[in-house]
Amino acid sequence: MKTPEPTRGYRWVVKIGSSLLTADGRGLDHAALADWADQIAQLRNDGKQIVLVSSGAVAEGMNRLGWKSRPSALHQLQAAAAVGQMGLIQAYQDQFSRQGLLAAQVLLTHDDLVDRRRYLNARSTLRALLALGAIPIVNENDTVAADEIRFGDNDTLGALVANLVEADLLVILTDQRGLFDRDPRQHADATLIAEAQASDPCLQGYAASGVGSLGRGGMATKVSAARRAARSGAATIISAGREPDVLLRLAAGERLGTLLRPDKEPLAARKQWIASQLKLHGEVWVDVGAANALCAAGRSLLPVGVTEVRGKFARGEVVSVRNTEGQEIARGLINYDAAETRRIMRLPSESIEPTLGYVDEPELIHRDNLVLI
Numbered sequence: 001m002k003t004p005e006p007t008r009g010y011r012w013v014v015k016i017g018s019s020l021l022t023a024d025g026r027g028l029d030h031a032a033l034a035d036w037a038d039q040i041a042q043l044r045n046d047g048k049q050i051v052l053v054s055s056g057a058v059a060e061g062m063n064r065l066g067w068k069s070r071p072s073a074l075h076q077l078q079a080a081a082a083v084g085q086m087g088l089i090q091a092y093q094d095q096f097s098r099q100g101l102l103a104a105q106v107l108l109t110h111d112d113l114v115d116r117r118r119y120l121n122a123r124s125t126l127r128a129l130l131a132l133g134a135i136p137i138v139n140e141n142d143t144v145a146a147d148e149i150r151f152g153d154n155d156t157l158g159a160l161v162a163n164l165v166e167a168d169l170l171v172i173l174t175d176q177r178g179l180f181d182r183d184p185r186q187h188a189d190a191t192l193i194a195e196a197q198a199s200d201p202c203l204q205g206y207a208a209s210g211v212g213s214l215g216r217g218g219m220a221t222k223v224s225a226a227r228r229a230a231r232s233g234a235a236t237i238i239s240a241g242r243e244p245d246v247l248l249r250l251a252a253g254e255r256l257g258t259l260l261r262p263d264k265e266p267l268a269a270r271k272q273w274i275a276s277q278l279k280l281h282g283e284v285w286v287d288v289g290a291a292n293a294l295c296a297a298g299r300s301l302l303p304v305g306v307t308e309v310r311g312k313f314a315r316g317e318v319v320s321v322r323n324t325e326g327q328e329i330a331r332g333l334i335n336y337d338a339a340e341t342r343r344i345m346r347l348p349s350e351s352i353e354p355t356l357g358y359v360d361e362p363e364l365i366h367r368d369n370l371v372l373i
């Protein structure tokens with residue numbers, strides 16, 4: 001685990017959500033955007049490295065196109081994002097240039113983070129931008145992202161970027177003061193959660209439902225984002241973006257909003273990449289003994305423990321490992337393709353060679369390539 005007071009860490013990812021950036025659906029709130037840019041510039045001058053993950057492309061595109069309501073057709077959303085992303089990045093560059101800082105546009109799709117080579121490439125580029133003193137401004141590449149493999153909300157993207165740059169802290173700015181025990185829009189007596197462990201299973205229950213009119217994910221995706229960010233050792237703070245000087249006050253050590261702490265040792269970079277994939281090609285279901293061997297004893301997955309294979313996958317792809325109830329317990333890089341796995345499941349490893357005519361590895365998924373969920 002990293003520094004006990006996460007706001008002291010020097011590398012932050014700051015995510016600004018649609019609900020905050022847009023003035024009640026009437027395009028970007030330029031005054032608010034200028035204020036966050038000033039705060040970020042000050043943090044930069046104080047020696048912090050900041051990556052900004054900013055929503056707002058669709059909302060700004062709708063404004064520029066004169067659309068009153070959010071379209072539901074994907075191609076229209078993508079067209080609006082293409083128009084709006086221009087305005088978004090232009091607005092940030094205008095504000096950062098007042099402070100003598102360069103903004104850099106980084107548009108990512110899910111595929112950029114699934115493919116190991118592209119993942120490493122994105123990582124090097126972000127690191128290079130930070131080393132150059134620029135402020136990377138990340139958004140999903142909405143114009144090309146297909147529906148079934150979209151991040152969709154920028155909370156998930158923010159967490160994956162926090163993993164990518166090994167941030168100390170993910171700050172999620174939104175239209176509420178933080179995570180409450182119930183949706184404060186529906187329940188006036190909801191209580192703010194000041195601090196919790198990111199992996200606390202109660203958190204998802206608090207965030208069960210409710211999204212603002214412009215946002216995509218609501219609190220549920222923010223809680224999941226905190227769990228993802230914790231994989232690389234980052235803490236997450238969910239806080240009100242409209243709170244005056246919110247970023248500067250957090251940096252000064254003031255407690256604002258909800259702090260979700262990482263409670264496990266950070267995963268190695270390669271395992272973070274394995275864990276970060278949102279859509280997997282296949283699943284292997286395992287029996288109780290195999291589930292225990294993985295979860296309690298930290299062992300590799302052997303073919304003998306597999307009871308069912310679902311989907312189509314190639315050797316070397318990431319698959320999901322599920323227990324007898326179908327719950328995902330792990331994921332990892334598999335050593336045999338789906339057809340081979342179907343033939344060797346339930347068999348001891350000595351039977352791989354007689355069954356397939358060859359043996360690559362005795363394990364189906366080696367523990368070095370396996371991440372518990």
Ligand SMILES: Nc1ncnc2c1ncn2[C@@H]1O[C@H](COP(=O)(O)OP(=O)(O)O)[C@@H](O)[C@H]1O
Binds near residue numbers: 016
């Ligand atoms: N337990 C909760 N605590 C706080 N907000 C919640 C909770 N459950 C649901 N919400 C809703 O989540 C909304 C914020 O999410 P969202 O609209 O996606 O914002 P953003 O665009 O900033 O990501 C809040 O306006 C609130 O109505």
Ligand SMILES: N[C@@H](CCC(=O)OP(=O)(O)O)C(=O)O
Binds near residue numbers: 016055139142155
């Ligand atoms: N990529 C989209 C943002 C998606 C979105 O609204 O996410 P969020 O702010 O997390 O609710 C855009 O720029 O419009």
